[in-house]
């Protein structure tokens with residue numbers, strides 16, 4: 114053998130195949146099925162987050178200029194709450210449940226057994242790069258799976274920090290991080306997984322679903338879209354404006370459940386605009402560019418896209434921008450009456466995913482509901498009204514992933530509630546029990562004992578007596 118010959122370094126394909134192979138070996142060993150393993154992993158993830166808060170917050174500041182308090186509230190805090198809730202109920206979430214069987218089958222017993230699916234792939238986006246990577250991991254671990262995590266390449270500091278920490282805390286064979294962008298994702302998607310959990314945009318979701326189909330792998334798709342809000346609560350104008358501005362301008366509008374536009378009657382447009390201006394000043398001061406609490410756009414491509422949306426728009430509040438640090442001020446635009454004009458501006462067609470809130474004038478609640486139902490099903494829908502029948506009309510007559518009444522965002526972050534989209538905003542849901550179920554197969558186990566063999570009545574020969582049953 115030539116001693117000078119070095120083996121060539123593994124290709125990307127070989128490296129990624131090896132990662133999945135290791136995870137599968139670990140799953141096949143049976144270790145991840147043990148409740149003690151699941152509990153230990155969740156506790157380790159808890160420690161990872163608690164012991165590395167400053168490093169994670171610094172990474173979020175670097176990538177998104179996300180304020181440390183906001184990072185604790187909307188990123189690490191959400192994952193820690195999810196872990197605490199899951200640990201508290203782990204036994205209940207995962208234990209077999211007895212199932213009553215029909216009288217005609219008696220005597221017999223039935224059980225529902227949740228079994229882990231195997232090796233799960235979690236592909237996360239950049240806007241909440243910690244929460245949306247690690248909250249699905251909580252459910253996958255609680256259900257007893259091995260997991261490959263793919264953080265977003267658009268938040269490289271967070272990606273590197275997570276990739277460095279995960280093997281220090283978690284079972285390094287069962288939980289692995291693959292960093293990278295489209296090439297790495299494409300290679301990962303060539304592998305066979307037992308579940309793929311994707312959060313991001315609808316176009317890539319189709320790529321993921323197509324690749325998953327090749328292996329008949331089930332998918333959860335957590336997508337976005339244009340989440341509408343309805344406003345007619347004149348008595349609480351300022352409170353509503355403050356809540357709307359908070360939900361919209363958090364993370365500089367780069368939140369999948371942020372209100373995308375507000376439907377209201379034409380006579381309310383000016384009052385709402387003025388109240389939004391007051392709320393923005395309240396939250397971020399007279400110059401939000403100087404507020405440490407206001408974020409930046411993730412990259413130049415998204416900055417240019419958002420500035421493009423403002424082209425020709427009627428800007429009522431904000432509109433200032435600084436390309437150098439990708440700042441766009443909290444902005445409110447006045448949309449034309451959608452039923453009177455044929456020319457729909459781009460900001461009404463595309464998901465905004467940035468700090469631009471449009472106010473869309475419509476005649477009344479029916480017109481608003483008609484506007485919403487004529488479009489793709491959104492991830493969230495918000496209703497700000499003092500009238501119970503209006504609230505219920507939106508709940509009953511529209512379809513969306515979730516609904517927020519009098520407050521945005523909350524429905525997405527509560528560990529006991531399923532979070533997911535419908536139609537174009539996604540399929541499947543997670544958090545708490547719903548996460549465990551997403552990453553489990555629920556199998557029916559039926560036992561028909563031999564004593565009192567009533568099964569004979571269903572077996573040939575079908576005598577005259579049996580035919581009468």
Ligand code: NAD
Nearest residue numbers: 237238239264265294298313314317320335336337338369
């Ligand atoms: P992104 O660009 O970070 O993409 C998401 C992931 O997909 C990344 O890990 C990326 O590497 C991977 N990816 C990109 N191109 C790929 C390809 N061709 N093949 C395979 N993988 C690929 O994030 P994004 O899509 O810009 O995220 C924003 C979108 O996500 C918005 O539409 C938003 O509404 C939605 N979103 C939804 C939720 C939710 O929970 N439902 C949460 C956040 C964001």
